[in-house]
Amino acid sequence: MTRRFIAALTLALLGGLLAFDIAASDPLNPFRAPPLLALGSGSAASGAHCASLPPAE
Numbered sequence: 633m634t635r636r637f638i639a640a641l642t643l644a645l646l647g648g649l650l651a652f653d654i655a656a657s658d659p660l661n662p663f664r665a666p667p668l669l670a671l672g673s674g675s676a677a678s679g680a681h682c683a684s685l686p687p688a689e
């Protein structure tokens with residue numbers, strides 16, 4: 633096998649995976665997306681390590 637064949641096979645597999653993902657997923661709704669930067673907006677962080685506050689003592 634040549635390097636060109638392996639590169640073409642890799643690109644074909646990545647393209648197939650991308651096509652499958654686009655076909656199987658729901659379309660994005662930009663109106664339900666979280667804000668990119670929520671500085672001072674009052675939106676609470678959720679779903680990440682920064683959202684886990686230390687326990688109140």
